[in-house]
Amino acid sequence: MNRPNLSPGLLALALCAALAGCAVGPDYKRPQVAVPAAFKEGEGWRMAQPADLQNHGQWWSLYSDPTLNDLQQRLLKANQTLAESEASYRQSVALVKGARASFFPSVTGNVDKTRSGQGGSSSNVRLADGSTVSSGGSGGVSNSYSASLGVSWELDLWGKLRRQLEADSATRDASAADLAASRLSLQSQLAQNYLQLRVMDQQIKLLNDTVEAYQRSLKLTENQYNAGIVTKADVAQARTQLKSTEAQAIDLKYQRAQLEHAIAVLVGLPPAQFSLAANGQVPRLPELPALVPSQLLERRPDIASAERKVISANAQIGVAKAAWFPDLTLSATGGYRSGSFQNWIETPNRYWSIGPQFAMTLFDGGLIASQVEQAEASYDQTVATYRQTVLDGFREVEDYMVQLKVLEEESGAQSEALDAAREALRLTTNQYKAGTVDYSNVVTTQTTALSNERSVLTLYGNRLVASVQLIAAMGGGWDSAQIASEGQKAKTP
Incomplete structure (x- = not known):
């Protein structure tokens, strides 16, 4: 077999073009969104910025409750919804690894034995006596x-593989943000x-304390009834009030x-295997962190996920x-072929082939154009979603914010009502x-x-x-910077 005449200079030029080739399709730019300078309901409301909130996102520590802290750690270890989201994220990481593998040559090996046969032919021969026999x-x-x-190695002349890696990397980052959003929601x-x-x-x-007080009131009323001081109706009212409170x-x-x-x-246990005893304490209401609207774009994992999906859709336009453009593939094959096992691996039985291949679609009835339109429409959809x-x-x-402000005002008014009710x-x-x-006045x-006591607690x-x-x-x-900590950033080779 004749060796093809490949100039080393041409091969080097092809490799340089593959490595430095431009990537078709638009480069990503964050979609414009209207971001106010400040929150409307935050006006006049000064909020603290506790350092604990920045401690690896352990915001629940603001409530200073050891039991809550322990439950949150158990949730991270055993919650099955979180485990499902984590597995989905690992799938996206594996997808990026697959995209990166396409930048490298593919090597295949093959060893086989083939046994084949062919049937013989037959003909009729006439003898001297006029008879015939089969031969x-x-x-x-x-x-x-x-x-x-x-x-085999497909060279990325037009950036198709790079755009695909960009899309898959953005999908992985979106999955990491989804994992963070799921974790935050469960927490x-x-x-x-x-x-x-x-x-x-x-x-x-x-x-329970009220029931004990009403039991004493009922006992007092019964004693007064036995002494002829009050009527039986007072006893009935006292008993009705007691039983209603017990209910x-x-x-x-x-x-x-x-x-x-x-x-x-939430912590991954059957209800029969879990219990929380009353501890007689209610966690304190913490001071809340300050935040400006522009920070929300980096702080909320659902927003980060939506933006990464925009990045992925933008890259898919380039893929489409x-x-x-034509694909350039370099391929080479070599081996040994023989009809005898003993003489199989010998120099006379070797063969090889090497050469580049350009392939492109000359006519598809508008298929590629429709795929580009689909990618562009998908991008517009993800932008709207973002x-x-x-x-x-x-x-x-x-x-x-407005809910907390209103509840604070309502709690102040309710506390005053409670003070008045206690005095009455x-x-x-x-x-x-x-x-x-x-006694009806007492019951009222x-x-x-x-x-009012219950309303204060409810508020x-x-x-x-x-x-x-x-x-x-x-x-x-x-913070969106934490996406990188979920896994290594994919880099274009």
Whole structure:
């Protein structure tokens, strides 16, 4: 076989063109979004910036609750939804590795044996006496042994492989951001459930203490009835109030159990294997971090994910446009082929071939054009999704800011109402003991006081939950720079 006449200079030129070739398609630019200078609902509200929030995103430490800290660590280790997201991220990492592999030559090896046969032919021969006989030709069976090694390398002249790597890398980064968003959402759910449970413990304690007070009131009323001081109706009212409050306490136990079950599932345990005892404490309401709207673009993982999908869609336009240009592939094959096993691997039986190949589509009925249009439309779609995600992020922060402000004002008014209700209860109780009012007045003021006590606790719980939601809406201490820590950045060879 004649060796093809390949000039080393031409081969070097082809390699340089492959390495320095331009990548077709648009380079990525972040889509323009309207970013306000400050949050509307943050005006006049001075927020602190605790250093703890920047400590690896452990924002739940702001609540200074060791049990909550421990539960969050257990969630990271055992939550199955988080494990699912982590596995999805590892798939995207493997996808990038596959894209990077396309920059390198592909080497294949083959060893085979082939056995083939061919049937013989037959003909009729006339003898001297006029009779005929059949004459058969001999068939053949042969063996063929072959061993070969092949190398194929597609040179990235037009940047198709580089654009594909860019797209896959952006998809991987989007998956890393999705993993962070899933983690933040689960951590937020856990914190909200835990804080509500602790507030509910205080609600249950309040009702249990109230039941004990109402039992004493019932005993006092029964004694007064036996002494002929009050009527039987007063006893009935006292007993009704007692039993109604007992029922409220029982109902809270059911609600608490549901919260405990939800926490168990979040930390990866069956509800039967998990319990949280009441500790008589409610976590304090923390000072919240300061944030300007422009920082939200880097702090929220869902926004980071949406932008990485825009990057991927932008790169796919280049991949689609590269189909207009020819592909250059360098290939070489060599090996040994023989009909005898003993003489198989010998110099006379060797063979080889080497040469470049240009291939391109000359006519496809508009297929490539349609694929470019699809890629461009997909890019426009991801841009719209990104912009909407940014708007939703701004809205959520504004919502939780105004919610916290309103709840704070409401809590102040409710505390004043509670003070007034306690004073009214004290005065009415003294009047009842002095015999100047009947028991119905006591029941009314007791009910009002209990309602205000519960409202104060409910509002405090709502403020705790809203604070968690605001921290999560701000990104929970996460930053888009942390995407790189999820795995090594893919680099174009």
